[in-house]
Amino acid sequence: MTSPARRIAGLLAAGAAPIAVAVAVQAAGNLVFHAVVGRLMDPEEYGALGAVLAAMLMLGVPLGALQTAASALVAEHGPGWGPARRTLRSVGLVALVPALVLLACAPLVRDYFHLASLADSAQLAPYLVVAAVTATARGLLLGDKQVGAVALTYFVSTVVRLGLGLALVLPFGVKGALAATVLSELAALLVAVRPLRRPTGPGGGSTLRLKSVAHAGLAVTGLFLFSTVDLLLARHHLRDGSSGAYVAAATVAKTVLALPAGIMSAVFPRLLAGWPTRKRGRVLTSGAVAVAGPALLGGLVIVALPALVLRVLYGDGYADATGLVRTLAGVAALTSLVTVLTNAALARRSWTIAIPWAGAVLEVALIELWHGGATQIAVCSAAALTVTLLAMVLLEARAWFRSPTPAPEPALAA
Structure with missing residues (x-):
């Protein structure tokens, strides 16, 4: 083994x-x-x-x-x-x-x-x-x-x-x-x-269907909104240099999602193949480590060295945004887990792909209530992430670690 x-x-x-x-x-x-x-x-x-x-x-x-x-x-x-x-x-x-x-x-x-x-x-x-x-x-x-x-x-x-x-x-x-x-x-x-030009295989009659694209679109768009809506609202609500500081901090933080997004595209077919099997919990775990591992590692680096990262990318103009970078880097790193679980939901065609949409709505509501400063908006984003990730773990991860329903035994002849 x-x-x-x-x-x-x-x-x-x-x-x-x-x-x-x-x-x-x-x-x-x-x-x-x-x-x-x-x-x-x-x-x-x-x-x-x-x-x-x-x-x-x-x-x-x-x-x-x-x-x-x-x-x-x-x-x-x-x-x-x-x-x-x-x-x-x-x-x-x-x-x-x-x-x-x-x-x-x-x-x-x-x-x-x-x-x-x-x-x-x-x-x-x-x-x-x-x-x-x-x-x-x-x-x-x-x-x-x-x-x-x-x-x-x-x-x-x-x-x-x-x-x-x-x-x-x-x-x-x-x-x-x-x-x-x-x-x-x-x-x-x-x-x-x-490389696509090869003799037709067993799936020769299968073509892309609108329903499949719409289902995937629901998941992809929900994740996009969930991970970016705070940036749009920060630009709307903050004035003076605060919006610029938030954009700079968010740009630094969200770089940790670039590699996981690429890795997720390679992991998704494995989730599709693993869902019907008894080892699906193991498939989800290995996929989550492969996708979220780089994001968490990148997030830790940014959290440990926020001032250095800001100085290298933006000079000394955003030296006071180090606390903001730490918060948003943590949010971005943990968002990679929401990405994995949403793709897992898509692989099994579950309604839980809608949870990031609910998370985005919650994030908008919290920020509309509390937007007195950049830190307040970042805290609202972290709060929405906490609720969303907890819901995905309880509903989606639980489904993957539950044993598959055994197939019914054939009836014995009389």
């Missing part, structure tokens, strides 16, 4: 480690992209670019649901190029509808973000289509446990974005930087399609 430590090490080595490394490289590449482009552009241009990139980030929330649903599809029904091709085609066609809406609204987006030209805002439309199909392709690969192939898509995307972004930003400005972002997603898609 293998020890728990060996099982977790095997999961990290064979499943989570490539994704973790790829996500870390992508995050570092994103920082480099922003740092270099920010220096090449004047502040007004960079502000416009940041606004559109933020809109692209928001579009990524529903795309996460597509990736999760596609991963579940293959994990349950098996891989095959036939169903994969039909799924990718269907997602591309469906994504055309909101893309055309975005294209029609391009003048409004241009005016709202004060962009220089219509071409800047119009690039949101092709990005949505390409990114939707790419997210689905990554999900199909993850469901087939082709984690290395998914990691390669992130590496290629990062390299293309950096190379083209830096080459195009000087002659074309915002348009060039945005075009590089769209083309980087297209390059990732081309890399993902190749």
Whole structure:
């Protein structure tokens, strides 16, 4: 028998480690992209670019649901190029509808973000289509446990974005930087399609269903709101430098969730496969350690050295935010456990995926009542996390450690 430590090490080595490394490289590449482009552009241009990139980030929330649903599809029904091709085609066609809406609204987006030209805002439309199909392709690969192939898509995307972004930003400005972002997603898609091309397996008739995407979307969106709503409310309620301090502290704290999010995408298919078995409690435990372990370790580092982390990233302007960083780092680290349990609920199609939504509502209510300062808002966020995590442990973790109901014995012939 293998020890728990060996099982977790095997999961990290064979499943989570490539994704973790790829996500870390992508995050570092994103920082480099922003740092270099920010220096090449004047502040007004960079502000416009940041606004559109933020809109692209928001579009990524529903795309996460597509990736999760596609991963579940293959994990349950098996891989095959036939169903994969039909799924990718269907997602591309469906994504055309909101893309055309975005294209029609391009003048409004241009005016709202004060962009220089219509071409800047119009690039949101092709990005949505390409990114939707790419997210689905990554999900199909993850469901087939082709984690290395998914990691390669992130590496290629990062390299293309950096190379083209830096080459195009000087002659074309915002348009060039945005075009590089769209083309980087297209390059990732081309890399993902190749390992998907294989003879159709046993699940040849299975394609992505709207119900599955909606179910995954409910879970992904609930987690997104639960982990970010405090940031939005802090910006609304706080004045002077307090909102900036909260944003800086929250940005530092939430970096501990970057790697766990990537690892979770590799762990989710294992939760799907483990739920019907008698070892499902062990599967959940090893997955929770693989996902939450890096988050808790990162959180401890930030809690131990908040002043140093703030100084390295932001200079001496936020030296008084160390207490805030400690609180929010602890909240972010423990939120990774809510992420694991929500994905566990999604794996068994349980109503408990709605608990993070209730946690977000509770968080909003608490902050609306007590928002006298940044520390007060952080405490409200911690209180909502405590209630949400306790509910998830009592309802979801308990279900995974309960013994499966034995199958009924066949009736004996008379």
